[in-house]
Amino acid sequence: MKSNERLSAVPTNVITGALGVGKTTFIERLLREKPDHERWAVLVNEFGEVGIDGGLLKDPNRQGVFIAQVPGGCMCCTAGLSMQITLNRLIARAKPHRLLIEPTGLGHPAEVLATLQAPHYRDIINVKATLTLIDARRVNDSLWLDNASYRQQMQVADAYICSKADLYTGIESKLLQEYVETQGLNKKPLLMEFDSEQVNALLEMPCVYQAVDCPVPAISLRKKALSVSEQLATQDFIRLNNSGDGFTSFGWALAPHKRFDLHRVLKVLRDVSINRLKAILITYQGIFAFNIVGKEMDYQEIDESDDSRLEFISDDSTAAQQLAQQLEVSLFALVE
Known part of the structure; x- marks a missing residue:
């Protein structure tokens, strides 16, 4: 990249969904199909402390991909401190053409979006559509339906994409469509399987969710823990x-x-x-x-x-x- 090259606000998508739905696999597929001349950055958040998804996304043969991790719980907590510090470093290092953010399946995507929409990111980040992945086999699973994070993922989504569609037996699509209708979410786009052209169009959709309260810029006074x-x-x-x-x-x-x-x-x-x-x-x-x-x-x-x-x-x-x-x-x- 030339030192005098200036990027406009980075198109940014939040990719969310419940634990084990296949978010990392979905992002890996997006990275495989990214334009060769573009630099893409990925910010991964995991509930666990060790951090594994970043390693799953690494590919020594793939150029123009930059990955950063925020392990240890929801990255938007503590006023978004961990998220903002890591995000700032990632953008400065990668100067990306697109940014993908994968919150933990137990996290709070509304708070993540609030951080991204804060005034101090207005000229840096262009918040685009939030995509929520759904495993239609588990649409009636009480572990998901009773989870506040999962319900929030469904509410803030701009579009839904079914994951693991190759494992469906046939009835899952009908159950999912019935669910989104009963929740009043049926006006949002729903892809029953991954289609590159349609997914790329979804990435460019605007983010409808607008946060009311946005966190202030993060200032860390703590000694950085060893990775x-x-x-x-x-x-x-x-x-x-x-x-x-x-x-x-x-x-x-x-x-x-x-x-x-x-x-x-x-x-x-x-x-x-x-x-x-x-x-x-x-x-x-x-x-x-x-x-x-x-x-x-x-x-x-x-x-x-x-x-x-x-x-x-x-x-x-x-x-x-x-x-x-x-x-x-x-x-x-x-x-x-």
Whole structure:
């Protein structure tokens, strides 16, 4: 980029949706299809303290993509301090043509939008459509319907996009359409599956939601905590946990020379049933990314990772403690 090049206010989209709906997968697909000449920035927020989604979005062969993470709960809390500091640094570093923001599925998208619409961002950020992803198989799931964050995600959305449509049996589309009608949301666009041309059009739609109260610019007087990567420079193993809004998370990070056995990992994780589990693990057989939602697990080999990380979220604190102990005994204790 030339030093005298000046970008106008950056088109910015918030990509939201419940835990495990596929937000990171959706963003990864957007990045694969971005114009080659453009720089895109992604700000990822996770409830857990370890931070894994940023690693899932990294691709050494992809040019013009800049990623930053805000782990440890909803990034809009504490007057948006964590979000604003990380966002300012990301924009300064990337000077992006587009910015994508992925709040945690347990976060508050209305507050995120309030931060983006604050007066001090008016000439920097052009807030475009908020896209909410929905897994239509879970449209009547009480865990979602009774969750205030999920209801807020539906209300602030400018459009809805169905995720994991390849797993639908046929009735899900009808149930989803009935749901949005009963909620009075049926005037908003609804895509039943990913279509590049239609999604690109949605990205350019305006943001209808307008915040009433906007946070002031963030000024941090606190000493910056060491990141997980910085901590792993001096120690081989880190364990972190978090809790809030009825959910508990446990996460682990291991130095890159610590290697897992893939067969043991699969044996252990196939018995796990949890709200959400994500991992990137360096094994003797390669580097693999794992994803569990409920009882459904999938995994794939990826090209690279700076270290190994595993994190899960549960709405049952007792079950979370038990699973954490189980993983430490049957998995982490055996890593060499």
